[in-house]
Amino acid sequence: xxxxxxxxxxxxxxxxxxxxxxxxxxxxxxxxxxxxxxxxxxxxxxxxxxxxxxxxxxxxxxxxxxxxxxxxxxxxxxxxxxxxxxxxxxxxxxxxxxxxxxxxxxxxxxxxxxxxxxxxxxxxxxxxxxxxxxxxxxxxxxxxxxxxxxxxxxxxxxxxxxxxxxxxxxxxxxxxxxxxxxxxxxxxxxxxxxxxxxxxxxxxxxxxxxxxxxxxxxxxxxxxxxxxxxxxxxxxxxxxxxxxxxxxxxxxxxxxxxxxxxxxxxxxxxxxxxxxxxxxxxxxxxxxxxxxxxxxxxxxxxxxxxxxxxxxxxxxxxxxxxxxxxxxxxxx
Amino acid sequence: xxxxxxxxxxxxxxxxxxxxxxxxxxxxxxxxxxxxxxxxxxxxxxxxxxxxxxxxxxxxxxxxxxxxxxxxxxxxxxxxxxxxxxxxxxxxxxxxxxxxxxxxxxxxxxxxxxxxxxxxxxxxxxxxxxxxxxxxxxxxxxxxxxxxxxxxxxxxxxxxxxxxxxxxxxxxxxxxxxxxxxxxxxxxxxxxxxxxxxxxxxxxxxxxxxxxxxxxxxxxxxxxxxxxxxxxxxxxxxxxxxxxxxxxxxxxxxxxxxxxxxxxxxxxxxxxxxxxxxxxxxxxxxxxxxxxxxxxxxxxxxxxxxxxxxxxxxxxxxxxxxxxxxxxxxxx
Numbered sequence: 001x002x003x004x005x006x007x008x009x010x011x012x013x014x015x016x017x018x019x020x021x022x023x024x025x026x027x028x029x030x031x032x033x034x035x036x037x038x039x040x041x042x043x044x045x046x047x048x049x050x051x052x053x054x055x056x057x058x059x060x061x062x063x064x065x066x067x068x069x070x071x072x073x074x075x076x077x078x079x080x081x082x083x084x085x086x087x088x089x090x091x092x093x094x095x096x097x098x099x100x101x102x103x104x105x106x107x108x109x110x111x112x113x114x115x116x117x118x119x120x121x122x123x124x125x126x127x128x129x130x131x132x133x134x135x136x137x138x139x140x141x142x143x144x145x146x147x148x149x150x151x152x153x154x155x156x157x158x159x160x161x162x163x164x165x166x167x168x169x170x171x172x173x174x175x176x177x178x179x180x181x182x183x184x185x186x187x188x189x190x191x192x193x194x195x196x197x198x199x200x201x202x203x204x205x206x207x208x209x210x211x212x213x214x215x216x217x218x219x220x221x222x223x224x225x226x227x228x229x230x231x232x233x234x235x236x237x238x239x240x241x242x243x244x245x246x247x248x249x250x251x252x253x254x255x256x257x258x259x260x261x262x263x264x265x266x267x268x269x270x271x272x273x274x275x276x277x278x279x280x281x282x283x284x285x286x287x288x289x290x291x292x293x294x295x296x297x298x299x300x301x302x303x304x305x306x307x308x309x310x311x312x313x314x315x316x317x318x319x320x321x322x323x324x325x326x327x328x329x330x331x332x
Numbered sequence: 333x334x335x336x337x338x339x340x341x342x343x344x345x346x347x348x349x350x351x352x353x354x355x356x357x358x359x360x361x362x363x364x365x366x367x368x369x370x371x372x373x374x375x376x377x378x379x380x381x382x383x384x385x386x387x388x389x390x391x392x393x394x395x396x397x398x399x400x401x402x403x404x405x406x407x408x409x410x411x412x413x414x415x416x417x418x419x420x421x422x423x424x425x426x427x428x429x430x431x432x433x434x435x436x437x438x439x440x441x442x443x444x445x446x447x448x449x450x451x452x453x454x455x456x457x458x459x460x461x462x463x464x465x466x467x468x469x470x471x472x473x474x475x476x477x478x479x480x481x482x483x484x485x486x487x488x489x490x491x492x493x494x495x496x497x498x499x500x501x502x503x504x505x506x507x508x509x510x511x512x513x514x515x516x517x518x519x520x521x522x523x524x525x526x527x528x529x530x531x532x533x534x535x536x537x538x539x540x541x542x543x544x545x546x547x548x549x550x551x552x553x554x555x556x557x558x559x560x561x562x563x564x565x566x567x568x569x570x571x572x573x574x575x576x577x578x579x580x581x582x583x584x585x586x587x588x589x590x591x592x593x594x595x596x597x598x599x600x601x602x603x604x605x606x607x608x609x610x611x612x613x614x615x616x617x618x619x620x621x622x623x624x625x626x627x628x629x630x631x632x633x634x635x636x637x638x639x640x641x642x643x644x645x646x647x648x649x650x651x652x653x654x655x656x657x658x659x660x661x662x663x664x
Binding site: 131132133134135136190191192193194195196198199200223224226227228229230231232233234235237238255257258260261272275276279280 | 564570592
């Protein structure tokens with residue numbers, strides 16, 4: 001089951017722009033799929049799409065309402081639920097990135113069932129997976145890996161996909177988190193599967209494919225993150241990447257969420273991923289580095305990228321700021 | 333919530349001895365807790381305990397009926413359910429290692445609720461966990477790690493606990509799988525938690541403790557298993573062991589369940605665990621090797637152990653065959 005587009009982006013009464021970060025990412029990377037935004041009274045977010053009512057969206061051909069906004073306190077306010085209910089009546093499916101499952105909202109679940117609409121909870125696996133088999137698959141794969149969580153692995157993956165598409169290459173972006181899933185229209189939140197199935201779910205995500213086809217797999221976590229390294233390792237094994245790109249954010253004082261643990265050395269992260277990745281793909285290699293330099297000036301960003309490039313001997317770019325051309329060149 | 337003992341071991345109509353492997357392990361390691369076995373008509377297993385009816389067990393003071401047997405086809409036959417039902421009536425709690433949850437058996441769940449009895453599904457986490465913090469905890473920890481799955485990590489852990497207890501040391505066995513949970517009376521099936529919480533659950537499992545206290549943590553999987561390495565890594569990070577013991581089974585033709593992947597070199601497994609374990613405990617060291625030599629003659633076992641000991645420069649024993657004294661000595 002994949003999410004049907006085009007989308008209407010539901011922003012609810014988001015208290016600030018950050019609360020609509022997911023919707024913003026989807027609108028940025030899939031502008032053609034996002035026909036409008038629905039903002040309720042008091043909404044403080046704006047992702048730059050035309051404001052639309054549910055009726056206008058239905059008229060415009062929207063197939064899915066995307067709840068791409070964080071709610072407060074983990075419960076859904078009545079005015080959100082009534083919007084979801086009406087969207088079903090108007091013929092839309094609903095996809096949500098909330099922790100709370102749509103399928104746990106009795107009125108919504110019942111109505112969707114009755115009307116034959118789909119509910120898609122992007123944070124929660126909607127399939128069963130087999131355990132990993134470790135068997136080589138056909139086709140080529142690139143996985144973004146990171147020094148830490150939230151360092152730009154999804155953005156780098158999407159920049160690489162965009163560059164490959166522009167070159168006419170055969171490529172699919174494979175999503176492993178909620179925003180990515182709305183962008184790809186499908187995928188699996190690997191951090192939400194039962195631990196035994198991390199690598200099996202990752203194998204499912206990038207199946208056998210043509211010899212000239214690339215899957216660009218969105219990385220998660222970091223082998224050096226004390227909370228999430230298990231997810232990262234299972235994703236690495238299951239993805240069996242031919243190529244990895246190291247993603248990094250240069251202004252972190254320590255690993256995010258674990259103040260006792262310092263940021264790792266970049267070369268150490270590459271080495272650890274290569275060593276572990278060899279288990280399922282002996283030819284794995286690191287082809288470049290993508291640094292999120294959004295906190296730096298142009299000058300400081302360029303200086304840092306040059307320093308990293310000369311130290312590691314790998315093309316080092318900010319894939320979002322400068323595009324991913326040099327990374328795709330390095331695959332050649 | 334921990335499982336109250338003493339236990340009655342329910343073997344159902346197990347078709348062979350192997351189907352009662354869990355019950356057998358519990359009876360072996362906790363003979364004082366296991367007052368008897370309950371075998372239904374046609375049961376082909378016998379774990380050497382006195383046969384008892386439910387009434388006799390209640391009379392003898394049994395607090396928990398342990399369903400330590402694999403069932404066929406994933407459903408519970410009526411004669412099993414009626415035994416569970418009667419156990420509740422007679423005042424017992426029930427703990428199960430079945431895939432199917434006791435809490436999903438409507439009649440059983442309702443009756444337990446009504447009578448105030450506890451149901452414990454050892455394969456399924458019954459708590460919520462926080463994500464890992466990576467913060468150093470007080471007390472000492474030893475984790476068994478393996479070249480592969482099912483190489484004797486639980487047996488080695490229990491042998492070490494037994495030896496430490498015999499020496500009057502302060503020690504707890506910390507269980508991470510269903511059999512271990514019945515043996516410890518508590519624990520968490522780390523392979524069944526949601527992937528994001530592997531290391532957090534492992535941190536919960538071995539909390540702060542006295543400086544002279546050892547937690548002996550039952551390992552799971554292997555960093556070199558393409559399906560389960562994520563679980564293994566999260567458990568390693570969350571356990572933050574001061575010491576690891578490498579467990580090995582010498583007759584495997586390849587990694588269990590993944591015929592494309594060969595068994596790893598023993599030194600490589602030690603190195604990978606030490607390198608990854610340093611993230612949360614810089615002082616981690618490997619103190620010995622435990623080889624499951626049950627498939628070998630005495631002579632062949634001794635020869636192999638000597639060869640491994642001289643090659644790796646570490647005490648190498650079969651902890652089950654010879655006890656764990658040399659491993660505990662090595663903690664010194």
